[in-house]
Amino acid sequence: LKKALLALGNVLSPDEISTDESTRLSYGQDWTRFSHPDPEVVLRPRTLDQLQAIVRLAIEFQAKIVPSGGRTGLAGGAVASHREWVVSLERFKRIEPVDALDLSIRCEAGVTLLELQEQLRNSLWHWPVDLASKGSAQIGGLLSTNAGGLRVVRYGHVRRWVQSITLVDGTGNIQVLNGELDKNNSGYNFRELVIGAEGTLGIIASAQLKLTRRPRDLLHVLSPLNSIGECLELLAEVRNSALDLEAFEFFSKACVAAVLQNRADLKSLPEANWYCLWTWDTATEDPLSCLSTQPLPGGSLVATDIEAKDLWAYRESITESLALRGWVYKHDVSVPPRQLSSFVKDLEILCAKIYSEFEVFLFGHLADGNVHINIVGPRSVAAEEFLRECESKNADLYSLVKAYSGSCAAEHGIGILKKQELLLTRGPTQVEWMRLVKASLDPHQIFNPGKIFDKSAELHS
Ligand code: MLT
Ligand code: ZN
Numbered sequence: 353l354k355k356a357l358l359a360l361g362n363v364l365s366p367d368e369i370s371t372d373e374s375t376r377l378s379y380g381q382d383w384t385r386f387s388h389p390d391p392e393v394v395l396r397p398r399t400l401d402q403l404q405a406i407v408r409l410a411i412e413f414q415a416k417i418v419p420s421g422g423r424t425g426l427a428g429g430a431v432a433s434h435r436e437w438v439v440s441l442e443r444f445k446r447i448e449p450v451d452a453l454d455l456s457i458r459c460e461a462g463v464t465l466l467e468l469q470e471q472l473r474n475s476l477w478h479w480p481v482d483l484a485s486k487g488s489a490q491i492g493g494l495l496s497t498n499a500g501g502l503r504v505v506r507y508g509h510v511r512r513w514v515q516s517i518t519l520v521d522g523t524g525n526i527q528v529l530n531g532e533l534d535k536n537n538s539g540y541n542f543r544e545l546v547i548g549a550e551g552t553l554g555i556i557a558s559a560q561l562k563l564t565r566r567p568r569d570l571l572h573v574l575s576p577l578n579s580i581g582e583c584l585e586l587l588a589e590v591r592n593s594a595l596d597l598e599a600f601e602f603f604s605k606a607c608v609a610a611v612l613q614n615r616a617d618l619k620s621l622p623e624a625n626w627y628c629l630w631t632w633d634t635a636t637e638d639p640l641s642c643l644s645t646q647p648l649p650g651g652s653l654v655a656t657d658i659e660a661k662d663l664w665a666y667r668e669s670i671t672e673s674l675a676l677r678g679w680v681y682k683h684d685v686s687v688p689p690r691q692l693s694s695f696v697k698d699l700e701i702l703c704a705k706i707y708s709e710f711e712v713f714l715f716g717h718l719a720d721g722n723v724h725i726n727i728v729g730p731r732s733v734a735a736e737e738f739l740r741e742c743e744s745k746n747a748d749l750y751s752l753v754k755a756y757s758g759s760c761a762a763e764h765g766i767g768i769l770k771k772q773e774l775l776l777t778r779g780p781t782q783v784e785w786m787r788l789v790k791a792s793l794d795p796h797q798i799f800n801p802g803k804i805f806d807k808s809a810e811l812h813s
């Protein structure tokens with residue numbers, strides 16, 4: 353390490369290299385809490401030249417690199433627990449003005465989603481990605497995980513809003529993936545490969561992001577309902593109305609109870625088994641007028657955009673409220689939306705059986721068929737034991753997901769937590785293709801080792 357540190361010291365200033373315990377611990381983990389962080393060093397470069405130099409030194413010293421953004425991931429994709437070099441992009445902060453001709457904006461990887469939103473606040477245009485962790489999540493991480501979030505029903509995942517990516521590749525060279533082109537049908541699309549690769553194929557330094565027109569006047573409704581079937585009927589109804597649906601979320605009454613325990617400032621909601629929270633783009637000056645043609649389920653609460661924060665607090669506080677309750681083991685599955693009603697019924701029966709000692713909270717993005725299954729265990733049980741216990745039930749849970757032709761990772765990615773489940777739901781052939789792609793683009797195997805899949809020998813063991 354001494355030699356490597358000396359070499360790093362030639363390209364980085366002392367405040368850009370940290371080996372102290374607390375920095376290593378905090379930069380070595382994401383929002384998952386099941387691994388012991390143990391990176392060798394944390395590097396915080398400011399320039400592309402420094403980033404390239406770091407990759408070349410990693411090749412020379414046979415070090416491994418964990419690219420690091422806001423570390424809000426929920427699958428361990430940014431965890432460094434095997435003496436890796438964490439390369440944080442947090443000092444890559446430049447945002448350029450909007451390109452009005454192309455409707456795009458160029459920014460560096462360390463810009464947070466909130467900073468980008470602030471930059472665009474007074475413009476007609478916006479980058480239509482939104483998620484609860486926007487204050488910390490950074491552009492590089494959002495692209496690397498192909499983040500989903502609250503607006504997928506209208507805008508899709510992050511990948512739809514990326515024009516080009518500047519990447520430091522596995523040989524330390526810079527690649528501009530797709531240039532500034534809107535139309536480019538010239539062979540394999542490496543931009544798409546890098547998006548969602550969880551930092552295994554290179555380090556994203558900056559990106560050109562596509563923008564779209566900001567919706568004019570939004571209307572938000574929270575409806576108490578009794579069954580997932582009723583939630584789906586409502587979804588079909590509002591989806592088929594003349595207005596564009598911006599979001600359609602759902603959560604169980606157990607989630608509301610957990611939120612209310614944590615947020616004394618929130619009022620209790622009308623009694624129900626399930627709650628749907630949805631948003632319309634009304635495109636009118638008077639969004640409430642839309643309700644004259646659209647009957648709402650009894651007990652629905654309605655808010656204009658100005659008052660929407662209060663309604664969204666019930667949904668956006670779930671993750672934090674569960675984290676305060678105990679250990680949280682997260683599943684992030686999706687099934688075809690038309691199968692949701694039957695899937696959730698089967699899921700509830702299975703969960704009652706396999707997680708009888710724990711609490712189960714269901715919520716997520718109904719319109720995307722995406723169910724977040726959160727298992728919460730008491731802190732009196734050791735974290736490792738809780739993890740082991742939950743993992744021992746995965747075969748049962750993912751057999752159900754597979755029977756519904758579902759995915760084991762709708763939006764959180766695979767990281768280190770879902771590798772076995774990836775094998776089950778995507779199958780060994782496709783995981784082998786992933787390994788081959790990685791071997792070609794990262795010939796020295798330096799980027800984010802052990803994430804998404806293991807080396808082939810371990811794979812089939
Ligand atoms: C959400 O939908 O709130 C996020 O995916 C976070 C979570 O699943 O906890
Ligand atoms: Zn989610």
